[in-house]
Amino acid sequence: MSDTTTPPAEPYTLASPLDALDWRNRAAELGTPYYTPQRPTPIADPYPVIFNADVAALLGLDAEAMQTAGYATVLSGNALPAAAAPVSHRYGGHQFGLWAGQLGDGRAITLGDIETESGQVYDIQLKGAGATPYSRFADGRAVLRSTIREFLASEALAALRIPTTRALSIVGSDMPIYRETAETAAILTRVAPSHVRFGSFEMLFYDRRFDALAPLADAVISTHHPEIAAITDPATRYRHWVAHVVECTATLVADWQAVGFCHGVLNTDNMSILGQTLDYGPFGFLDRFNPEWICNHTDAGGRYTYRQQPQVGLWNLGRFVQAVLPLLDDDPEEAVAIGQSLLDAYRETFDAAWLARMRAKLGLTDAKDTDRALIESLLQCMATDGADFTRVFRGLCAVSGASGGHEAAFVDEFVDREAARGWLAEWRTRLGDTNADDAARAARMKGVNPKYILRNYLAQQAIEQAQAGDYSALERLHDVLRRPFDEQPENADYARLPPDWARGLVLSCSA
Known part of the structure; x- marks a missing residue:
């Protein structure tokens, strides 16, 4: 059930950097059958959890001014930028291979889209801001646990130079949210050029609203x-x-x-x-x-x-x-x-x-027909031993092109060290002329083989501390993940093998 004990959100009347943004609200203008006007449902006593200055910079926001102004009020949905036109998006989708029908933004409300001075467009969306017409029987809320995971994951992939939505902030509330157990609520501010999905077009197709396909396609094409x-x-x-x-x-x-x-x-x-x-x-x-x-x-x-x-x-x-x-x-x-x-x-x-990506990970600067076999033989060695994906490739960066040089960082990741050395011999043969400059090759390889990734147990440790009211582990992990290719010797513990209990952790869709 949604929280109906508080009044509807009002326009944000405090001096807010958000009001200075160039709000365009293209989704609200497009209207039905794509979007439905939807104001967030205010939440009790929101408080700041974490704010991302990197994403603020993308939007042209003054991060210090946002925090001074008290971002928890506006980025919880309790108050709105005066020029925003919030909507929820209608879409469908195939889930696990089967058509699931209408789904939609069950717990996401887009405040509107803005255009930066460079001409880049961004949707600003609150995830967990209350029920929408597409919530079905859910409450439209998100919990702190899942919100932290999305914040960290999206920022980790962005730092790895992988296209992704971004996370501007997390706002918390002690309002109880019931999933498997009672948890506390949180709202993630998610940022992306667009939140339109494959399912946005599928919904129209299955509704036989073929006339509605072109306006949505044209909106995407003209904007992006x-x-x-x-x-x-x-x-x-x-x-x-x-x-x-x-x-x-x-x-x-x-x-x-x-x-x-x-x-x-x-x-x-x-x-x-x-x-x-x-x-x-x-x-x-x-x-x-x-x-x-x-x-x-x-x-x-x-x-x-x-x-x-x-x-x-x-x-x-x-x-x-x-x-x-x-x-x-x-x-x-x-x-x-x-x-x-x-x-x-x-x-x-x-x-x-x-x-191309795998050749770069191996330090190869040209292409040969035999490269696929070389890559796949390494992956097979890794699968046979259950070697750590990230540490194997990072360890390879330290190996000399000359036989027998600096092999431990790579070989020690394997149970079958002889098999690992056998693969290294093939790799060295393939390197050819690039053997001459190990330092330059190692630098290139370190630029594509991260030392730090978001391991599930690290996220879980940050979550548990945050649930106890301590956000320092969350902030430190976020800072580490912002620089995944750097050595960061002071943070080397974040690159170690996960403890036995944490290897291969699986998760549910609960949010």
Whole structure:
């Protein structure tokens, strides 16, 4: 149930840096059947948990002024920027391969979108700000636990240079929220160029609202793809747009695979139309390398394992392309053929992107046909021993190109050290002329092989301290994750192997 004991949110009347932003409110202007006006439901006694100066800078916000003004009031939804026009978004989705019907923003309210001085557009969204028309029987709230996890995960991926939504702040409240047990409430301020999803178009398709597809597509294209918007022929314009969605989705999944990130719940309603990582539920970074690892304990069939993510990306694109077929050609048969040809580009794009990322991780500066076999043989060694994904690649950065030089950082990650040394011999042969400058190669490799990732047990430790009212562990972990490629000797404990109890932790979708 939603909290109805407090009055509706009022316009933010205090001096707030948010009021100085250039609010455009494109979603509110687009209106139905895409968005529904929805004001947040105020929450009792909100207080600050963490504020992200990096994201404030993206928005053109003065971080110090935001904190001085008391950001908890406005970023809880208890008060609104005067120019904001809050809405909730209507969409559907395929969940675990089955059409789930209407879903929508059940606990997210977009205050509006703003445009920065550079022309970049950002939605500013409150997640956990109360019930919406799409909450069904839920309360529209989020708990501190899941809010911290999304804050840390989105910022960790951003620092890894992987497209993602961002997190501006967390605001807490002692209001009890009931999930498996009673927890406290929290509101995450999430920022992204757009929160439109594959499921946004699927909902229209399954409603047979084919007339509504073009206005939503045009809104996305005109705001985010001006070079595509300049194409005058509508069918050609939409085909170029769909080709771009296929490409950016393929490269996003390649990014995930290259750092061992598992999304955990790759339903079509969790797939961004801009190719950004969206909706952090039961995610996880690989510890002990297992391509079949299931990080979501509700994924009984293993649909969303690490190995499956590339194929699921293609399957989800298939559902998106099906939804927008009416835009591709007036002839249904021709539209299907065009859609299939656009989808056919996915595998080649993914393979090229994945190989490029993996070659960089190995310090290779050119491409050879044998590279895939070299990469896959390393992954097989890692899987056989359950070696730590992140530490293996980081350890390889320290290995000399000369035989026998500085091998321990890599070899010691394996149980079968002879197999690891055998692979190193193949790698050294492949390095060829790059052997001459170990220092330069190591620097390149350290720039793509992180030392620090968001391990589940680290997030859990920060959560437990935060639940006790101490946010210092959260702030320190966030600071470490902002610099994942740096050595940070003072924070070396964050890069150690997880304790035995924490390896392979799985999570639920509970929020």
